[in-house]
Amino acid sequence: MSTDWPLFRGEAEPHPVTTWPKPPPWRTFTGGDRPGGGESSTTDGEAANVTRNWRYVIAEADRDIVNAALHLHRPLLVTGAPGTGKSTLARALARELGLGEVLHWPVNSRSTLAEGLYRYDAVGRLRDASLSRGHVQGAGAGDTPAEPDIGDYLRLGPLGTALLPRPLPRVLLIDELDKGDVDLPNDLLTVFEEGTYEIPELARLKDPLPRVRVTGPGDERVGVPKGRVTCQVFPVVVITSNGERDFPPAFLRRCVRLDLAQPDEAQLRAIVDMHLGAATTARAEELIAEFLRLRDSGTRELATDQLLNAVHLRVSGGVADFERLREAVFRSLGDV
Numbered sequence: 001m002s003t004d005w006p007l008f009r010g011e012a013e014p015h016p017v018t019t020w021p022k023p024p025p026w027r028t029f030t031g032g033d034r035p036g037g038g039e040s041s042t043t044d045g046e047a048a049n050v051t052r053n054w055r056y057v058i059a060e061a062d063r064d065i066v067n068a069a070l071h072l073h074r075p076l077l078v079t080g081a082p083g084t085g086k087s088t089l090a091r092a093l094a095r096e097l098g099l100g101e102v103l104h105w106p107v108n109s110r111s112t113l114a115e116g117l118y119r120y121d122a123v124g125r126l127r128d129a130s131l132s133r134g135h136v137q138g139a140g141a142g143d144t145p146a147e148p149d150i151g152d153y154l155r156l157g158p159l160g161t162a163l164l165p166r167p168l169p170r171v172l173l174i175d176e177l178d179k180g181d182v183d184l185p186n187d188l189l190t191v192f193e194e195g196t197y198e199i200p201e202l203a204r205l206k207d208p209l210p211r212v213r214v215t216g217p218g219d220e221r222v223g224v225p226k227g228r229v230t231c232q233v234f235p236v237v238v239i240t241s242n243g244e245r246d247f248p249p250a251f252l253r254r255c256v257r258l259d260l261a262q263p264d265e266a267q268l269r270a271i272v273d274m275h276l277g278a279a280t281t282a283r284a285e286e287l288i289a290e291f292l293r294l295r296d297s298g299t300r301e302l303a304t305d306q307l308l309n310a311v312h313l314r315v316s317g318g319v320a321d322f323e324r325l326r327e328a329v330f331r332s333l334g335d336v
Contacts, residue, residue, distance in 0.1 A: 007070050008093055010063055012055045016098025020168055020233055027073040029195040031165030031232035056085065056092035057270045062258060066093070069256035075174075075192060075237035077252070080260030082242065082333060083303020089260075090173035090238035099236065103172045103215055105158035107180040113187040116159035116174075118212070120201050125153040150201060151221065154212040156229075161215040163195060164222060165232035178241040185251040192237075192254050196230040203227030263304055265292060271304060272311055284311040291330070300332035 007017060058066070066089070069076040078086045094102045105116050156164070162172035177185065191197055202210050202224055209223040239255065241247075263271060268288055273281045287310050295302045310329045314322055 005071070006063070006067055008063065008066050008096060010056050010058050010092075011096065014096055014098060017168065021071050023073040023234065027234060029231050029234065031195070031230040054095075055274060056089065056096075057263065057267050057274065058085075058089075059261075059267070062260060065256060065258045069258075070236065072256060073234040075239055075255045077239045077241065077247075077255040077257045078260060079241045079243050079257070081262060081301070081303070083305050084260040084262060085304070086240040086260060087173060087175055087238075090171050090236075093236055093238070094171040097236075099168060099171050101216060103158040103162050103170055103235075104175065105172065106175045107177050107184070109179060109181060111180045111184060113159075113184065113191070116157045117191075117197050118154060118156045118160045118199055120199075121153040125150065150205065151211045151213070154199070154201065156212060156214045156222075158215050159191070160197065160229065162235035162237070163191070163197065163229050163231045164214065165230060167232065169231075169233050169235040171236040171238065174237065174239045176242060177239050178244040178247075182245075185247050189250060189254065195234055196228060199224060199227045199229070201227070262295065268292070268304065268307060272308065275308055276311060276315070280311060280315050283315055287311055287314060287326075294330060300330065301334045302330060303333060306330060 007021065009015075066076060076089075078089060080086055090102050094100060105111075158172055159174070162170045164170075199212075202212070203226060205227065209225055210227070211221040211223050214220050214222055265288065268291070269281055272284055272288065276284075287307065291302060291307045291310070294300045306329055310326055313325060313329065
């Protein structure tokens with residue numbers, strides 16, 4: 001295996017990438033360096049707050065699928081039972097590879113492609129223009145009202161921000177896509193395939209480089225040449241699904257699919273060890289065994305964080321009747 005293949009290794013020590021893998025010929029894009037901007041990175045203060053022994057517990061086969069998506073510059077469609085770490089995977093990728101803050105797009109039944117790309121407050125702009133004209137009329141007939149800057153009323157959404165041209169990609173989490181409208185996966189096809197989109201409100205302007213706000217802290221502004229955004233390198237897109245419905249084949253063929261299984265006994269011990277310490281893990285053997293018995297027998301539908309909750313309560317020493325509380329913590333996710 002090539003030494004530069006496992007970009008994501010699931011290690012405790014971060015190893016930020018300096019060069020991104022060359023994409024396949026059919027996954028190259030034309031975007032260049034965006035004016036006045038640069039790649040996003042975590043600040044020193046943010047890095048100091050990261051627990052150094054935190055790592056993402058993942059099976060080797062699953063890790064290889066993640067790396068395949070990174071090298072192919074394809075979206076990663078992650079399915080699995082609740083609590084298997086689908087959303088956490090995106091944050092693990094961003095942290096370990098030094099790719100900055102995760103761009104999060106939580107999908108619901110009202111979500112649209114346009115919402116993910118950008119929002120335009122046309123009503124607010126019209127209101128402010130009317131107020132400006134009113135002030136000018138009061139000041140004098142010879143004055144000319146200033147037209148509000150359209151960039152003040154446009155904000156790129158998570159998907160729109162992720163597609164900005166950068167030398168290193170951003171990580172985009174499209175969370176619970178199966179909760180969205182049935183047409184949303186098909187609407188995403190062109191954007192995923194071409195890595196570009198147009199903002200018609202900007203394309204009509206004479207200004208060759210209007211500046212708009214992006215998703216993220218600091219109210220950052222970027223230039224959008226001729227109203228079109230084209231990525232330089234395809235973002236790291238992690239799409240999660242709880243399997244509530246099927247996706248169309250045209251969408252599935254554009255994704256690399258990863259089905260996260262429930263963690264086995266060794267992985268559960270590693271997860272408890274990572275979050276609560278080795279000493280706690282040694283005291284949690286009985287709980288881990290019970291959790292596995294209930295989950296794997298089909299008696300209850302359980303998520304891994306329920307085990308962590310139970311272990312934490314058990315070792316904290318502050319619970320008078322842990323046996324009763326354990327039943328509440330280990331309640332099946334399928335119970336109404």
